[in-house]
Amino acid sequence: MPELPEVEVLARHLRPVLRGKTIRSVQVNRPKVLQPTSERELKRVLTGAKFKSLSRRGKYLLFEFRSKTPGKNFTLLGHLGMTGKMFVAEKSAPPPKHAAVVLELNRGNFIYEDTRYFGRMTLDLSSAEKLGPEPWDKNFTPEVFARELQRSRQPIKVKLLDQSLVAGVGNIYASEALFRAKISPKRAANKLTFTQVKALHCAICKVLAEAIAGGSTVQLNFGGGKTDGLFYFGRAPGAENYYEERLLVYDRAGKPCVQCGKPIKRLVQSARSTFFCSGCQKL
DNA sequence: CACCATGTTCCTTG
């Protein structure tokens, strides 16, 4: 469930649910999601610790803990990879097939589930430290963005997935932002005009903010139910599928562009799908 | 069987 908006909505959901909860025991089913932290180390540190606060950085979750050992507070980093979910379930509920880690609370279990196990739950914070600015950070300005883009000849779509430029944009919102900024995904990063950079900067912020706002109002299911936990597949009562309504180009190959009616095209860049409108996004 | 999937990291190659 992984781009910035989904992680932000999840963080807002979990924050009040976890605050003040103490971890009774730790069950690790897939040690690979902890690396480079060892199972032994995670259990030692986490058992008896109490959730203090939760924040988000890019697509990462940062869980702040108060250690049972005074003065040894620490941070746990979470990442959902492609298919990760994190939620609290009743202890009586059967554990999901791909539960990678289960943190037992006094009431309920905090579960990190991940079918493909591409995500992380670890004490190593180095990945989050390498990230570029948050989209709304004062350090993420059109000027800074333009300077960074100047250094690359890669297609702009590919460059947007580089988390050191701006943190949190993934494969879906990269296509969406470019469509809204009316820029071709194939355009070389260093060939954007400053006008285009400003439009893209604005589109990134807007697309992500709208997705967060949309996701927050939808009926969510973070749990292990039949839904996939992706909030943009959630439904508001009586409403159509929000995914269809909100995404203008992603996964819409062949369907008419909402702006000009031409069919949306799909292309592959760096082994990932890109969706765009050749009428609205000229090179 | 083939191809697709919301992400990151590691290893080459130039």
Added chain:
DNA sequence: CCAAGGAACATGGT
């Protein structure tokens, strides 16, 4: 040192 390209990770859906 750096940019860029590709494979790897692992499982499931169509």
